[in-house]
Amino acid sequence: MAQFIEPAELKRRLDEGSAVLIDIRDPDEYAREHIRGARLVPLAAWDRHDLEGEAGKAVVFTCRSGNRTAAHAARLFARAFPEAYLLRGGIEAWKAAGLPVHRDPRAPLELQRQVQIAVGTMILAGLALAWAASPWFLALPAFAGAGLVFAGITGFCGMARLLAAMPWNRPQPSG
Structure with a gap:
């Protein structure tokens, strides 16, 4: 205990x-x-x-x-x-x-939070575009949802890997 x-x-x-x-x-x-x-x-x-x-x-x-x-x-x-x-x-x-x-406010947000923001944005954008322009945009939230399911099952999150490679998440040279 x-x-x-x-x-x-x-x-x-x-x-x-x-x-x-x-x-x-x-x-x-x-x-x-x-x-x-x-x-x-x-x-x-x-x-x-x-x-x-x-x-x-x-x-x-x-x-x-x-x-x-x-x-x-x-x-x-x-x-x-x-x-x-x-x-x-x-x-x-x-x-x-x-x-x-x-x-350290200059440090990037935690990677998990970045993934949540990115996926949430994809879902909201896809729904808004589907409502305003074409139902084909529902593919965007479907893709985001499928990515979350895949990450949960396999432990591999492509979005996290992509975000980790972004310039704001790379260590900055000191001096």
């Missing part, structure tokens, strides 16, 4: 150095907003990360709302940390408690 820690208690433990915070979200989510000092270990790469350098500290896992960490708690805790917790409510609860986060 997962143990939870409240944001204020986590803040205290981070300040005293007795805990390490692991953010399991994807890099694009982390780049846009994260708790300062959180270590990014995406869930997709969880099994390949070495966390031995944190011996003697409590390990706390977080995501945006706490749902992802709760859903994967058994996998996260399987490493047998001596003391491990989930941040109750995730980063959203941390912010609701008035605690600071690092935000």
Whole structure:
């Protein structure tokens, strides 16, 4: 059974150095907003990360709302940390408690949100064009819906791949 820690208690433990915070979200989510000092270990790469350098500290896992960490708690805790917790409510609860986060408004929106915006726009445009011009434009929302079903079944999202290749989603050279 997962143990939870409240944001204020986590803040205290981070300040005293007795805990390490692991953010399991994807890099694009982390780049846009994260708790300062959180270590990014995406869930997709969880099994390949070495966390031995944190011996003697409590390990706390977080995501945006706490749902992802709760859903994967058994996998996260399987490493047998001596003391491990989930941040109750995730980063959203941390912010609701008035605690600071690092935000980078220049970072692109999370890829999942970009896909939702693109697919929603395709559906609305297709419906509007079908109503105003020709019913043949219903092919556009049908195509978008078929793409979502295909992505759900296979785990491959062509729209996400296409959006990931867009210039605003590519890392910018520094300096």
